[in-house]
Amino acid sequence: xxxxxxxxxxxxxxxxxxxxxxxxxxxxxxxxxxxxxxxxxxxxxxxxxxxxxxxxxxxxxxxxxxxxxx
Numbered sequence: 001x002x003x004x005x006x007x008x009x010x011x012x013x014x015x016x017x018x019x020x021x022x023x024x025x026x027x028x029x030x031x032x033x034x035x036x037x038x039x040x041x042x043x044x045x046x047x048x049x050x051x052x053x054x055x056x057x058x059x060x061x062x063x064x065x066x067x068x069x070x
Contacts, residue, residue, distance in 0.1 A: 004068050005030065012061055019057045030065060032058055 009021040009030070023030050034054045036046070 002028075005065065008064055008068065012064075016057055019054060021061075 005023065009023065012019075012021050018034055018036065020033050020035065021030060022033070032054060034050050036050060
């Protein structure tokens with residue numbers, strides 16, 4: 001299952017340009033991060049949009065990771 005999860009993460013990382021999936025090799029936990037520039041600071045609107053994108057991405061992909069556990 002580990003190689004299938006890593007393959008899924010690689011596919012998702014190429015699909016979602018700002019959101020990246022990674023795994024903790026010691027715990028097996030899968031993390032989702034969002035990367036953006038803070039060059040001009042982070043306004044509330046930008047922060048709210050970032051949170052919306054990351055939660056939407058997790059909702060869209062969670063079933064794929066759950067299916068790997070079965």
